[in-house]
Amino acid sequence: MxxxxxxxxxxxxxxxxxxxxxxxxxxxxxxxxxxxxxxxxxxxxxxxxxxxxxxxxxxxxxxxxxxxxxxxxxxxxxxxxxxxxxxxxxxxxxxxRVYATGRRQVSVPTPVQPGSKSETIFGDALLQTYLKGYRDAVDDLAGRLGAVPRQPGEPRPGAAVDESLSTWGIQATKAVLSQYSGTGVRLAVLDTGLDLQHPDFSSHSITSRSFVDGQTVQDGNGHGTHCAGIACGPVQPSAAPRYGVASSVQLYVGKVLSDEGSGDDGGVLEGINWAVENQCQIISMSLGSPVQPGQGYSKVFEEAARRALKAGTVVIAAAGNDSQRDTLIAPVSHPANCPSIMAVAAIDKHMQIAPFSSGGLEGDGGQVDVAGPGVDILSSWPGPEHYRSLSGTSMATPFVAGVAALLAEADGGISGHVLLSRIVQSTLRLALPSRDVGAGLIQAPHEEKVAL
CATH class of the missing domain: 3.30.70 (Alpha-Beta Plaits)
Structure with missing residues (x-):
């Protein structure tokens, strides 16, 4: 097509x-x-x-x-x-052309509170077979049981969430319980840049570069600052509840989208190339462009992602915000529809699929892989406002990227294919079709507390 x-x-x-x-x-x-x-x-x-x-x-x-x-x-x-x-x-x-995928359903700002040789184990073909088999097995089990019961720790639909200390997304992904912070892990956020003067990033280790002609890394849009905050904002922000997952990662900020929120494939690929050169284990891309039903994925992006995986870099991208549920479910967008790129859907605090979240309607890479919190998500924003709530698969993507950093630290610095499979395994099954949420809601590694 x-x-x-x-x-x-x-x-x-x-x-x-x-x-x-x-x-x-x-x-x-x-x-x-x-x-x-x-x-x-x-x-x-x-x-x-x-x-x-x-x-x-x-x-x-x-x-x-x-x-x-x-x-x-x-x-x-x-x-x-x-x-x-x-x-x-x-x-x-x-x-x-590609666009930031976090502009849909922007909410009123939320009031804030003060204060390896892995290829020999998981080759490309085997990895795709594994991921598909995992989804199929979960679907089969769900079908035989009739309905998936609520899992331990899964919020009850309609239950109120106390966000005075941490956002609902930090709680739902269990990041608030994790003893890990992403220490020693390199994570790249390819987006609209970062507010380099934001007080919550003043002491963070940041390497940055702009791939947009005529614009610096300084974020004149806000989308990149918001996504970077979700991935690796501090445990104790200057004037907000905790909103970031992996506070100690080495952050690489690549500006591949302009201050207007748009960019092109070439800039994104150059950003991926830069992240691979810098040995980043994770790339978070809250960007994309819609595809039509039946339209295939980019062979160039697919091979670039395969080569990145081989080099030890997992590429995670937003599934897209093009659905209008319940009347229309749109297919996963470009480039998240590539088989070797992890596609992330968005859910709300009631563990329901977000109405805008694109679905896994196509085979051969067009599936949703995992889900993350993506509705009314508080995170950092350029000053003087400093914080804002947004909705979109853009917000869900850095949740998955941040948790991936925690998993990499917890498992001795794993990367590439092994990290990709570990992400899929580290999910909470939801009472929703795999078409919408893949393997389920991403979960941070944490120690379970056993009652005596």
């Missing part, structure tokens, strides 16, 4: 064969007449050092993807370069 012309940028993504990157680039230069822009090093903090002018390409070496800008008459030459590359060029796709 062709892409909507209004959702593409006029640029192209080129997937290069691992181990043959230079060969593929040379073919593009020779046949399409492209020039090559220099990609910035992982230590650069100033953004793109190469200027992507017309008929120019920039290569993201860690994931083996090139971003190309060229005139329309160049497309036949790109196709020819692929055909004559002998497999050095694997795919060419139009670049899409």
């Amino acid at each position: 062709p892409l909507n012309k209004h959702k593409v940028t006029g640029r192209y993504l080129v997937l290069l064969c691992e181990g043959r990157t230079q060969e593929g680039v040379t073919k593009l230069i020779d046949i399409a007449g492209l020039s090559l822009a220099r990609a910035p090093s992982r230590r650069s903090k100033t953004g793109k050092s190469g200027v992507l002018t017309a008929q120019c390409a920039i290569v993201f070496n860690s994931i083996g993807v090139a971003l190309i800008r060229c005139t329309l008459d160049k497309q036949p030459l790109l196709d020819r370069a692929m055909a004559e590359s002998g497999g050095a060029i694997l795919a060419i796709e139009p670049e899409r």
